[in-house]
Amino acid sequence: MVTLGRGVTADIEEQISSLGSNMFIVFPVQGDRDQLRPFDERDVEAVREQVAGVNFVAGQVESQVTAIHNGQNWRSKVEGVNNEFFDARGIKLDEGRRFSEREQQSGANVCIIGPTVRDEIFLASQSPVGEHMRLNNVSCQVIGVFATRGAVGGSDDDNAIFMPLTNVQRRFTGNDDIGYMVVAYDPSYSSTAMSHALVSLLRERRVLLEGQANDFDIVDTAEINETVASTVGTMTIMVAAIAAISLVVGGVGIMNIMLVSVTERTREIGIRLAIGALAREVRMQFLTEAVVLCCFGGLVGILFGFALSLGLSSLLGVPYVFDPFINILSFAISALIGIIFGYFPARRASNLDPIEALRHE
């Protein structure tokens, strides 16, 4: 249970961190009007110049393409971005280089491809950097490969091809629009204040009157982070509570079994006492039995949990995170349960009167 929970947590954390933290994603939505009003480069410039605390701001526009190399076709998407986008989203390069200033301005036919694209249409034996490929009918030269970003919510972020923004606007989308803006801000600024500043600037630029709804949306990754963290926290507490209840139930079960065992074996205890066993030795015997029973149960439980979480994590598509600590902990807790719930029956056994115990049928 805990292993699975950790798997989910690790998965979510990875997804969140791949989004980047202290970052807003700003995109147009349908407000009171029917039409979607996209942003353009001027909005990006305005945010850069007029909002305090902004580290990076970058626009992005994307289009579905078929990437062709060496006779291989692959469905992917081309994303028009500037170098600042890589900083804002925290995208690193595995090999090659970013766009040069000139390439960005002139909109050169150069591209930085994702690992998925590389794996699908380029040979594994040689670097794709310097190779030429075709996106629909546009030829471009590969100048870099970015490091894996993982999959967020089912879509593969590694299946992407970055080209300079102006080039994508000119050759693929045919207008000056950008799909969304990424705003990365200084972590010392509060996300609420940043968000307010952004909203008021954009409302002003889009001439929204008081009372009119925002025709854009701001997604705050810090907020997502918090929400997820609290959800996962609640989940962990729930899991822990269930585990605690099952431990108590199991412990009471052990205690009952041991009490029954003590009653059933009253005669044996009498024999042992008559032969000269000390109360302490009888107590140890029953305590040891309880602990061994619990440890055995704990071992079986760990093996069962191991198999179950392995099966479930592959079923749910969650990475399997093996945590030796949690396994050792659960084993130790089983032993502890044995000691705690075995003590009472053991004490009862050791306090038996040998004469009475021998007479017991």
Next chain:
Amino acid sequence: MTTGPIIELEKITKTFGEGTAAFQALKGVDLTIERGDFVAVMGPSGSGKSTTMNILGCLDVPTSGVFRFLGTEVQSLTRDQRSLLRRKYLGFVFQGFNLLARTTAVENVELPLVYRGEGKAARREAALKALDRVGLVPWAEHTPAELSGGQQQRVAIARALVTDPEVLLADEPTGNLDSERSVEIMEFLAELNATGITILMVTHEPEMAAFAKTVVHFKDGLVERIERDHHQREPVGAARCSARPCSSPSVRSGGTSCAAF
């Protein structure tokens, strides 16, 4: 170890319950048992013989009076100290055999040695030796359920003997056996006694008491009379005795007293 009597009881009383429900099982028992004696304790039910045996076995303590075992005053010892006395000096044989059901004969015999902290190999060796004395080595790996009553009682005797006790306490050892097995067991006890072990035995049957040297009769919580130099019965398998430093069968035959023993 002292050279005096192995067991001395002085004005032992034992009261069960309290207030109006109190029942005085022993009303001042005086009894001295010498080393090497074979004592049969007889008496009707409720006469106090079992209570006396429990006290002698250090399983119970008297309400008042002095119980000296090998010179130690047992009545003032703690539970655990009495356990240690039992472990060192006493062996028990019960009417119901009281073997551990799920363990083999040899493991049953090993049990007292476990509490003495002996090593595994030493335990096994001593247990097999004790089983040899009762002639049950071939049955060493059998569980009690696979043994006859007589065999079970012999395993129980082996268990009592494995620690070389000073005193063997037998509580109606033949109570659950037919007369033939009973005689067998009694003969074996008599042989054991001949090797120097003091034996205290509770019995209802005069035929079994006939094997003892001393018979103590209880009545109403008191010792009614003691027959010393008891008319000891000739063991049937007397030849077995000849190899041991005991009186020759001829001395005891024909009702000759064994007092010289």
